[in-house]
Amino acid sequence: MSDGRSTSAYSGENLLFLTDEQLRQGIEAMFFAYRGFTADPDRILANMAYGRAHHRAIHFIHRAPGTTVNNLLNILGVTKQSLNRVLRTLVAQGLVISKVGKVDKRERHLFLTDEGSRLEQTLSDAQRARMRSAFRDAGPAAVAGFRTVLEAMMDTEMQRAYTRLKETGA
Amino acid sequence: MSDGRSTSAYSGENLLFLTDEQLRQGIEAMFFAYRGFTADPDRILANMAYGRAHHRAIHFIHRAPGTTVNNLLNILGVTKQSLNRVLRTLVAQGLVISKVGKVDKRERHLFLTDEGSRLEQTLSDAQRARMRSAFRDAGPAAVAGFRTVLEAMMDTEMQRAYTRLKETGA
DNA sequence: CAGTATATGTCAGTGTTGTTGACATTCCAA
DNA sequence: TTGGAATGTCAACAACACTGACATATACTG
Numbered sequence: 001m002s003d004g005r006s007t008s009a010y011s012g013e014n015l016l017f018l019t020d021e022q023l024r025q026g027i028e029a030m031f032f033a034y035r036g037f038t039a040d041p042d043r044i045l046a047n048m049a050y051g052r053a054h055h056r057a058i059h060f061i062h063r064a065p066g067t068t069v070n071n072l073l074n075i076l077g078v079t080k081q082s083l084n085r086v087l088r089t090l091v092a093q094g095l096v097i098s099k100v101g102k103v104d105k106r107e108r109h110l111f112l113t114d115e116g117s118r119l120e121q122t123l124s125d126a127q128r129a130r131m132r133s134a135f136r137d138a139g140p141a142a143v144a145g146f147r148t149v150l151e152a153m154m155d156t157e158m159q160r161a162y163t164r165l166k167e168t169g170a
Numbered sequence: 171m172s173d174g175r176s177t178s179a180y181s182g183e184n185l186l187f188l189t190d191e192q193l194r195q196g197i198e199a200m201f202f203a204y205r206g207f208t209a210d211p212d213r214i215l216a217n218m219a220y221g222r223a224h225h226r227a228i229h230f231i232h233r234a235p236g237t238t239v240n241n242l243l244n245i246l247g248v249t250k251q252s253l254n255r256v257l258r259t260l261v262a263q264g265l266v267i268s269k270v271g272k273v274d275k276r277e278r279h280l281f282l283t284d285e286g287s288r289l290e291q292t293l294s295d296a297q298r299a300r301m302r303s304a305f306r307d308a309g310p311a312a313v314a315g316f317r318t319v320l321e322a323m324m325d326t327e328m329q330r331a332y333t334r335l336k337e338t339g340a
Numbered sequence: 341c342a343g344t345a346t347a348t349g350t351c352a353g354t355g356t357t358g359t360t361g362a363c364a365t366t367c368c369a370a
Numbered sequence: 371t372t373g374g375a376a377t378g379t380c381a382a383c384a385a386c387a388c389t390g391a392c393a394t395a396t397a398c399t400g
Contacts, residue, residue, distance in 0.1 A: 029321060081379085142314070274396075
């Protein structure tokens with residue numbers, strides 16, 4: 001049920017792209033590409049006291065300024081304790097400020113400071129540069145396919161979160 | 171230099187797919203999709219004493235039976251101490267055996283035991299199922315684009331490793 | 341053969357990121 | 371006013387990565 005081409009290969013149409021061999025290549029491509037994807041920001045952050053978790057928090061705070069902790073929690077998919085550790089250091093270092101909500105004072109709204117924005121800029125410039133180069137090499141048709149497959153690969157809740165973000169930005 | 175559509179949008183041709191907004195969507199898609207990508211094996215492994223690192227080792231040993239430790243080290247991109255911790259437990263639990271090399275006795279060649287193969291099967295079945303469903307939903311053209319972009323996103327050494335593996339399997 | 345290089349394994353320490361569990365505070369809403 | 375939601379904090383722990391140092395066996399080279 002998983003060696004060779006058991007999955008497909010008959011059925012008249014061209015379903016060769018569903019061969020187990022093709023699927024495995026897709027899996028390995030995903031593994032190697034994700035390493036490249038995170039390599040540049042990781043390199044930058046290695047010299048500071050921050051890591052990938054800080055990058056993610058900064059990215060989504062930049063993306064949706066004023067977002068609440070709970071909101072961020074759902075997007076990032078980690079526990080509040082885990083996120084809180086990260087946020088605490090970012091606030092302590094003056095990269096993020098957390099303001100008590102006006103309508104609901106239990107909520108904390110998160111914003112980047114100028115220094116936080118500068119770091120965000122540096123990190124996303126590096127990541128965008130790689131993405132841009134990959135997109136340019138691959139061409140628009142490949143990029144469209146890339147995004148179609150990625151969206152199909154997400155969990156449904158993540159797909160919703162992603163779509164919401166996408167619409168927010170356009 | 172990074173807000174709006176500074177990157178492209180003129181130049182006559184359709185370079186809209188290189189807009190900063192598009193790049194950011196690509197970045198976020200990668201982030202969410204990778205979570206889906208690892209979710210199923212992670213869930214399975216959570217109930218055992220193993221984690222993602224064990225999965226990776228098992229995958230590539232299955233992929234290239236008899237591979238050496240050094241080889242695996244380069245593919246996985248971790249330190250030997252890190253890999254060794256994982257291999258030690260896998261060997262101790264009887265999922266992997268390590269044989270002294272015949273031509274070079276310094277080398278250890280790694281193989282999955284029957285039990286190791288069973289676990290590999292379980293894990294990759296789960297991962298392949300998701301990949302298959304994503305591929306089927308997206309269609310062959312999108313899949314081709316997906317792989318093109320991923321390859322362009324890898325570091326050059328990883329691209330080489332990936333290509334080598336790809337050719338080994340076909 | 342002597343010396344150097346390679347492949348592997350191991351010990352000890354450290355850092356980041358994730359997890360549970362427990363508990364306090366604040367505040368909205370029924 | 372009471373219950374529950376949102377947030378924060380403390381403590382303990384585990385997985386997985388890192389560095390540095392050292393040991394052993396083997397292979398290669400002059």
